[in-house]
Amino acid sequence: MSDPTRAALDALNGTDVRLRHVCKARDATDQVGPRRFLHAGPPIELADIPGPMRGAIIAGLLLERQAGSAAEAEAIIDCGEVSISPCHDANAVGAMAGIITPNTPVVVAEATGGIRTFSPLNEGVGGAMRYGSYDEVTLARLRWLGDVLAPALDAALRRSDPLDLLALVAEGLRRGDDCHNRLVATSAALLVTLTPGLLHAPFGREDIAKVVSFIAGNGHFALPFAISAAKAVTLAAGGIPGSPIVTAMASNGREFGIRVSGLGDRWFTVPAPIGDPVLLEGATLDDVTPTMGDSMISETAGFGAFAMTAAPAIMSFVGGDTARAQEITRSMREVCAGTSGRFLIPAEDFRGTPLGIDVHRVRATGIEPVINNGLAHREPGRGRVGAGITPVPVEPFAAASRALEETAPERVGAADEPGRHA
């Protein structure tokens, strides 16, 4: 294995990440403003955004009180009076549309060395900003999350040592979660950890009861805790000259893209795939926004679909069986340079998950990396329409592999010899 490959793997494996804050995004970054939002995936022009991202921006303008109605918000968007930039450029990750505005409640993680990352709190099932909803229920819940739940959790955190977010994911894998699409046990574990502190938070008992009930009823609550940690370890693995390890996979609903450790902030993109999802009753593929969101940072960091054998219970939800779960994890070992030292799969006798997608290996094997993902309706405000296990195209990985060769000519031919990277 080359030193740059090893160095990136060591960062993925060795970086510690702790939960630091639960707050509003304006307290976590200076990269947002009343009409300056973050979005999921590679860069995209406002004019090109897919329906659910437009819906989420409408929600954001309402949340920021820049518009008094959806129609006013639409006018602001249509006049180009809102600017958007990728979450990843702000060290953030947002599930689905990934729209982050100043008042979006977020989880803030901190890695060894002090790098901070953040991700919006999960709003639960039903209408949600991340799926493009902007109705009154969605807005009211976002405000409550920011004004009550976030400060209550933040107070709870301060009563104990900072929570080890990668240990939370590792324990989740022992409890049958992949920690990307199934997080019900991880969310329960998180609530159990936080509740004693919550009971001492400076909020009334009724507020605390509502906070606990909300978390108890939200099987995806742990997702931003997991993916903000994933963003932190992949950031630590970035910027290593010559390293072929993928540091981000993300999609904006139009384009899927990757970033690679040795290639800086450059995105390698391809039209976003739809895959073969399991759709809600009555929905068809025509209703679906192609793959969208930053949460595939899970797979980039060695969990999610890559840990499929740890989460057989999710297969029926995303379409498949145990044999397919085994095939997914097995084949991902072929495109990864290493094995996780902390995400251990009980059903594989505690073998680590495949870790560190190597663009040379993807190019050489032609194996498409696989992600677990939710799918949004293509129209604003229509919400979730399904979920799937989606192979992503090889092209951007191959293009990155070639780009690495161009920057380091002595590596030409490496992609044809995956053994060189083993």
Add this chain to the structure above:
Amino acid sequence: MSDPTRAALDALNGTDVRLRHVCKARDATDQVGPRRFLHAGPPIELADIPGPMRGAIIAGLLLERQAGSAAEAEAIIDCGEVSISPCHDANAVGAMAGIITPNTPVVVAEATGGIRTFSPLNEGVGGAMRYGSYDEVTLARLRWLGDVLAPALDAALRRSDPLDLLALVAEGLRRGDDCHNRLVATSAALLVTLTPGLLHAPFGREDIAKVVSFIAGNGHFALPFAISAAKAVTLAAGGIPGSPIVTAMASNGREFGIRVSGLGDRWFTVPAPIGDPVLLEGATLDDVTPTMGDSMISETAGFGAFAMTAAPAIMSFVGGDTARAQEITRSMREVCAGTSGRFLIPAEDFRGTPLGIDVHRVRATGIEPVINNGLAHREPGRGRVGAGITPVPVEPFAAASRALEETAPERVGAADEPGRHA
């Protein structure tokens, strides 16, 4: 399959069990008194009880304020001034020593039809009455569990529909627990379910915080909830003339015994096995009390070791690997008459667990049923020394099979033709 076999299976599969109360044992049964206790396993004379059961009786006498010191309690035992009878005769199940006294805090379950069962609250790790501890810490915790935690939980229960205990176990299996020796995810799920109600219980915030912290720190908290439900379904499967389905497996530390549906309350016993346990650092087999406790009602009801493929993470704790887990669940299918319709194993593509041990099948195949179990030190007050996956001897199953043949002569030879029971 014979009708009596089918009838017992239907009862195991079709009986609904809800959580009814958390209270002191005196409010759950009239079969206990200040010097009249219940114990785990088949009947045993006071003079024959093993060390940890003696320790637990000392704890019980102190808890009931029948003795002011351990020495006084020992004198009461040595004079035979305390009477003991099996938990199973009172529709109860007790883990390990299983000593239940009037002030023992218990979980009360209720099955379709109104049958009630109960089991002591789990005291957590470290010194515990069920392992024979009787020190001040153990006693103080028992009193707190009975005076604060139990009524707080009981008040919490009354705020929602009665909790479906078999659904709790089924969900636990989806979260990597076997629900006998590993219950960490199930306990978290239980706490998440109960906490909103707890926050409205008529106790001060500090008490509620202590209750939540105690449960959050006890990965076996859900055990009595699971095994009181198991006792309820096995009771429902009992008393069917000619039925070869096992309705109880239990051990008192000297003898292991079973009860069978078609053979009433009769116990078929054999010296309790020790198996090949994983012992705590420094302990040897000479330190170990042979298998003890009623919690193997788990396996009798189709979970625990029988669901081993659902809980690969536990194998390292009890000794073994994934292949052994698969072999255990597979071989238990050979001794069981059926398959659970609600305990589904994700890793086996949601196939049900093996359900309903058929004594004829055990006799015909010679396959020893397997239980997960904890092990206590053989001396009173020394606590837990290990855990294991223990095969139990075939003899009592074979004896019961023969006894069934004697009561129903037309079935002679059945044991040699397992196909007749398929």
